[in-house]
Amino acid sequence: MAGNSRIGFNYWQLLGRIHTVINAQDMEVRIGQRLLVSRTNLRIDKGMRIGLVGRNGAGKTTTMRLIAALVALGKHRYSGSLSEDEAQDLIDNIDFQGKVTSSGSVGYLSQDPAVGVKQKDGISRIMAVRDLDRTLRAIENAQEKMSTTSGETQAKAIERYARLDEEFTRLGGYAARSEAMQIAHNLGLDQAALTQPLATLSGGQRRRVELARVLFSQPDVLLLDEPTNHLDHDSIIWLRDFLRTYAGGFVMVTHSTALLKDTVNQVWYLDASRAVIDQYKLGWDAYLKQRAQDEARRRRERQNALAKAQALREQGEKMRAKATKAVAAQQMLRRAEELIKEAGSETKAEKVARLRFPTPLSCGKVPLNARGLAKSYGSLEVFSGLDLSIDRGSKVVVLGENGAGKTTLLRLLNGIEDADAGEVVPGHGLKLGYYAQEHETLDPARTVYENMTAAAPDLDETHVRNILGQFLFSGEDAFKPASVLSGGEKTRLALATLVVSGANVLLLDEPTNNLDPASREEILHALDQYEGAVVLVTHDPGAVQALNPQRVLLLPDGDEDLWSDDYLDLVELT
Numbered sequence: 001m002a003g004n005s006r007i008g009f010n011y012w013q014l015l016g017r018i019h020t021v022i023n024a025q026d027m028e029v030r031i032g033q034r035l036l037v038s039r040t041n042l043r044i045d046k047g048m049r050i051g052l053v054g055r056n057g058a059g060k061t062t063t064m065r066l067i068a069a070l071v072a073l074g075k076h077r078y079s080g081s082l083s084e085d086e087a088q089d090l091i092d093n094i095d096f097q098g099k100v101t102s103s104g105s106v107g108y109l110s111q112d113p114a115v116g117v118k119q120k121d122g123i124s125r126i127m128a129v130r131d132l133d134r135t136l137r138a139i140e141n142a143q144e145k146m147s148t149t150s151g152e153t154q155a156k157a158i159e160r161y162a163r164l165d166e167e168f169t170r171l172g173g174y175a176a177r178s179e180a181m182q183i184a185h186n187l188g189l190d191q192a193a194l195t196q197p198l199a200t201l202s203g204g205q206r207r208r209v210e211l212a213r214v215l216f217s218q219p220d221v222l223l224l225d226e227p228t229n230h231l232d233h234d235s236i237i238w239l240r241d242f243l244r245t246y247a248g249g250f251v252m253v254t255h256s257t258a259l260l261k262d263t264v265n266q267v268w269y270l271d272a273s274r275a276v277i278d279q280y281k282l283g284w285d286a287y288l289k290q291r292a293q294d295e296a297r298r299r300r301e302r303q304n305a306l307a308k309a310q311a312l313r314e315q316g317e318k319m320r321a322k323a324t325k326a327v328a329a330q331q332m333l334r335r336a337e338e339l340i341k342e343a344g345s346e347t348k349a350e351k352v353a354r355l356r357f358p359t360p361l362s363c364g365k366v367p368l369n370a371r372g373l374a375k376s377y378g379s380l381e382v383f384s385g386l387d388l389s390i391d392r393g394s395k396v397v398v399l400g401e402n403g404a405g406k407t408t409l410l411r412l413l414n415g416i417e418d419a420d421a422g423e424v425v426p427g428h429g430l431k432l433g434y435y436a437q438e439h440e441t442l443d444p445a446r447t448v449y450e451n452m453t454a455a456a457p458d459l460d461e462t463h464v465r466n467i468l469g470q471f472l473f474s475g476e477d478a479f480k481p482a483s484v485l486s487g488g489e490k491t492r493l494a495l496a497t498l499v500v501s502g503a504n505v506l507l508l509d510e511p512t513n514n515l516d517p518a519s520r521e522e523i524l525h526a527l528d529q530y531e532g533a534v535v536l537v538t539h540d541p542g543a544v545q546a547l548n549p550q551r552v553l554l555l556p557d558g559d560e561d562l563w564s565d566d567y568l569d570l571v572e573l574t
Contacts, residue, residue: 019046021104021221021249022067029063030095031484032476037063038275039098042268044221046104048249051260051284054270056516057472060253061111061225061486063270063277065090068108068223070100079129079217080108081210086483093484104220109211111225111487111514112438122194122201122209126180129217132173139164184212186238187231193403200377203438203509204230204402215242222250226487228259229513230402230437232539233572255516260284309337354470355495355522357433360504360532364428365392367533368413368505372422375408382408386422386558390505390533395547397536397563399570400555406537407437409555410507413535416440433503437510437537439490441497444483448473448493451482455497471496487514495523504532512540541571 024042028035036059044050052060069087072078082090120128127136142164145157168174184194187208198206207230214222228236236259243250243263251268254260260267267287269278278294280287316332366389374384382405390396398406411417413424414434434441442451452464459467468478471492485493491514498506512520524546527534536547549563561567 019104019220020044021046022071022100022102022106024067024100025098027098027100028096029059029066031059031062031093031480032095034476035275036272037270037277040277042277042279044249044251046220046247046249048251048266049243049246049264050249050251050266050268051264052251052253052268052270053260055272056488056519057477057486058270058272060270061488062094062484064108064223064225064251064253065110065484066094066096067100068106068110070096071102071106071108074100074102078102078106078108079219080106080214080223081110082108089483093481105217106221106223107214107217107219108223109214109225109227111229112490120198121196122184122189122198122205123177123180125198125209126184126194126213126216127177129213130176132168132176135164135168135173136177139168180212180216183216184209186235186242187212188235188402196380197378200380202403202405202407204407208235208402218248220248222246222248222252224250224252224254226254226514227252228254228256229487230510230539232402255514255520257284309335355492355519355526356499357506357526357530357532358499358502360530361431361502362429363392363431363504366390367392367427367430368432369425369427370413370422371425373409373412373419373424374421375405375412375417376420383556383558384421388413388553388558388560390535392504392533393531394533394551395536395549396534396551396553397538397544397547397549397567397571398553398555399567404555406555407509410434410436410509410535410537414507430505431501431503432505432507433498433501434507435494435498435509435511437513439487439494441494442482442490444481447479447481448485449478451493452496452500456500459500467496467499488516488519491515492519506530506532506534508534509537510539511536512538512543539572541568544568544571 020043022042022044024040027037027040027042029037052064054060065082068078068080068082069090072080072082072084072087073091124137139161142157142161146154146161149157181191181194189205189208189212193201193205194209198209201209211227214224227239231239236256240259240262243252243259252260252264261284265281265283267280267282267284269280269287269291270276271278278291280290282290312332312335316330319328319332368388368390370386370388373386373388375382376384386409388396388409398409400406408417412419414432415424416434443454446454448468449464452468453459456464465478468474473489473493473496482490482493491511495511511523515523520540520542524542527536527543527546528548534547534549536543536549538544545568552561552563552567553559554561
């Protein structure tokens with residue numbers, strides 16, 4: 001009796017520790033006619049560290065976004081980069097069956113996060129996730145009035161400051177602010193970046209703010225889609241250590257196998273051929289071995305089923321001619337067809353987008369010039385007096401810390417933003433092609449096909465469909481709204497629009513972000529083969545090596561130098 005009692009106690013004690021945060025039952029996901037996930041049950045508990053993997057375009061991002069959207073609209077405790085309007089738009093464009101419930105708090109980082117109120121500064125954006133930003137802003141306003149007023153107005157400001165300060169302290173606000181600042185610092189954001197308006201930050205800085213915000217919220221479960229985008233080497237190492245010891249659970253989509261190997265204790269493999277999520281309660285290395293064994297077993301079972309079906313079919317055909325055995329023959333043939341159907345299709349090799357940049361149109365010796373460029377956001381000067389000449393076929397890499405103005409420079413050169421001073425002078429025959437890191441060149445309200453035809457209005461349907469097929473948008477995928485695309489799919493679509501441009505100067509802002517390893521190799525090859533001029537911004541040393549640049553531009557000072565491999569170490573660090 002005593003032994004049974006002890007066993008029962010331990011069982012219930014263990015059960016009490018299991019905290020299921022997200023529960024998905026009979027989940028089926030379709031986009032148009034394409035089935036992504038078929039009737040799957042998923043459970044995410046605290047302590048689960050899950051890597052969600054699968055081939056390019058399998059539906060990993062769509063599945064994660066859908067779960068986040070259902071949690072957000074279900075009025076559960078949610079913090080993330082997906083607004084209610086975005087969540088509703090996603091659900092409206094996806095055919096979802098099943099039920100998703102949440103019994104805890106959930107934080108979500110999307111591949112292309114929207115950035116809240118652009119007037120907010122970074123630290124306020126982060127602290128808003130714990131509802132501390134309003135009190136903080138009120139304290140700052142009271143401080144300003146204390147220092148700029150006198151008499152009765154000043155006295156009221158002092159009184160208000162004391163009351164707000166007491167409330168902020170009671171809520172743990174000062175400790176929380178210190179914690180938020182530390183997380184942001186570990187992700188490469190200094191105090192200057194955190195205290196300026198979000199609109200003045202670079203795309204990379206804004207994404208770091210969103211990641212810091214989600215981590216600071218300390219939810220029971222984190223949903224992280226490509227969290228290492230825009231992070232330098234030191235920030236990635238810190239994130240790895242953070243995830244290793246995180247008390248909650250997380251589901252992570254990433255192309256970094258090193259990060260998966262170091263952090264996850266489960267792997268969910270989304271098999272695009274079977275529309276099934278195989279759940280492996282194993283670490284990364286053990287998962288790879290088990291999955292290889294499972295795929296070999298499925299191949300054997302399929303071959304055996306097909307062999308049996310063939311034997312039944314042959315026997316049925318022999319018996320069909322005899323009237324006395326016609327019924328049995330029909331049963332054999334029917335069983336053969338069932339076996340063939342159950343065997344399914346053979347697992348297809350992962351497709352890779354054939355990335356090739358356009359043959360450049362002819363142009364003058366110096367197709368692009370910039371003279372005396374200056375840009376400021378409010379009181380923040382990004383750079384000034386910047387000169388740059390892009391010769392025909394030249395290769396230039398732009399280096400600088402986050403916030404130094406790399407993306408801003410490309411936007412000025414492309415005419416998306418206006419300089420405060422100086423000018424951009426197009427040379428003879430200039431044809432620009434611009435790849436934006438946040439995919440601003442795509443219209444989310446249009447389909448994949450519509451975005452392509454807008455970029456190349458002179459192409460006929462056959463030519464457009466052919467190019468989209470090269471970039472893995474075939475069949476119904478060509479008519480998906482751009483709003484439901486993953487970061488990798490948006491990258492492929494944006495690159496596809498460049499192929500038909502005939503551009504002789506490419507402005508590329510982090511073109512290898514969100515790409516699987518095979519697609520990344522394709523774009524590196526494309527960079528190596530492209531005959532036009534390139535101005536490249538990247539954290540990827542491999543992209544720089546593939547470009548083989550002649551010059552480097554260092555921001556914010558605007559100093560130019562001949563390229564040498566001595567600069568290669570700066571690529572990951574800036």
